[in-house]
Amino acid sequence: MTVALDQPLAAAKSARRRRVSIGAVAPYLQATPLALILGVFLLLPILMIAVVSFWDYDFAAMYPDFLTTNYSDTLGSWVTWKTYLNTLKYAAIVWALTLFVGFWVAYFLAFHIRTTAMQMVLFLVCTVPFLTSNIIRMISWIPVLGRNGLVNSTLVQMGLIPKPIEWLLYSEFAVVLAMVHLYALFMVTPIFNTLMRIDKSLIEAARDAGASGWQVLWNVIIPLAKPGMAIGTIFVVTLVMADFSTVQVMSGGQSASVALMMKNQMSLLQYPAAAANAVVLLVLVLLMVAGILRIVDIRKEL
């Protein structure tokens, strides 16, 4: 009997000892799958792109080499610079619009909706479209903005314009509109998150001290919402900088972006040229993100 009792006791003891040693390596084991996947499918491909960007190529294949012509070709061309400027222009416009829309939507949800349940319902209403297909959401502008679309036919029928406006669809206007439509939630969510964490007594204190509504907004709420705005900015700017489908579909091929230029090179099998562009774009995007991360510590904001 005693033996039978002793045995599990001993087993438990040795198990506890083992658990201590497992406890030390546990975080490494738990982090391994993530590190492996990101290593193989993120780091390795980026390294490969950096290597390939120095290779030679013709219409059929790539040849290992160390050439800088891929870079000098792309950076020496006026078209490339224009494309980069165009992409940055989209990023700036879409950023400003999503920041404006995102802040006021988040502000309305956080400070004007009184019950948490209603806040969640309305937030979900905003979220649902973002979980559906991006391409479908782009296409859905065609019947609205097209030459005979809803907007044009309504305006013509009301007699406000003599003939349909041509620049509603397949234009830079359409690209910006679709991007705001696609990416606005990425601004709403982080700002909403930071606004929800603002202690309401701070606002009451500001009011008691005699601050007007605008002063509360400008001196209390907006400074406290800055981390959320920074995270939203990271999302929106990187998404716009990487975009090729919205530019292609919504401009009808009349506008260009860096990623679209890369995609065209890829379809012509000019991988080293596309890789050189990829390196330049990646450096640009990472510099922008690093700049924003100097303002905000993501780990603290989660």
Place this chain on the structure above:
Amino acid sequence: MSREKRTFEFYVLAAFFALFVLFLYGPLSAILILSFQGENGGLTFPLNGVSLHWFANLFERQAVGDFGGSFKRSFILGLMVMIVTVGVSLLAGLAFRQKFRGATALFYLAVASLVVPSIIISLGIGVVFQQIGFRPAWYTSAFGSHLTWTLPFGVLIMFAVFNRFSPAYEEAARDLGASSWQTFAHVVLPMIAPSLIGVGLFGFTLSYDEFARTLMTSGTFNTLPLEIYGMTTNVTTPVLYALGTVTSVFSFLVILLTLGAIIYVGRRRARI
């Protein structure tokens, strides 16, 4: 604040919010209606009769390429990505609760995965597979490229969840004699279950709709978003809208099911 009268600011912002919702749903409802366009109708209003013609058209092979096959591939891929995202994010979330060497580097690697332009990942994985001599396929290369998009979301969500998770519950369980596995399975897991379901939803829908990362990595067979993207350039009939309606309705169903599951899990927990 709660019993104040509604201010003028409220009505202005409420109108702004309503416009935003209209902006989000308006175009989507337009294609929903237009997918029931009559047989002779075009891509824009007005409706030229009402029919299911374009939905029937969807299942004819010549009209839209391989709708059934691409849907099946995207669905299976979405499930694969979902399962791996939930598992790996949960493990990584647990890892980040403790200090370990390389934690900061791994965290920023996950953030990098989020900000690196998707077309670069697509190109990189495509070139790596080409150089190793592997054939890209939706269940290998595209699977990996989707994970670089879904995992950061999963990891960041789990990071946020565990940031707010009080260790007192685990200490209490341990004081009552629970083993570390029992503590995890009966205390931690039920508490974070709703968030895990949320991570699963993200994993599935992000993969199901992803196509910039699939561009160079899908191999011979297209996933559904690639098929739709191809159609945008060469299909000029409302069959495009019918496809949009079908995939959107499917996405809505997935979201509803997930919300249902989260509410169910929450209720069951409340009962205990």
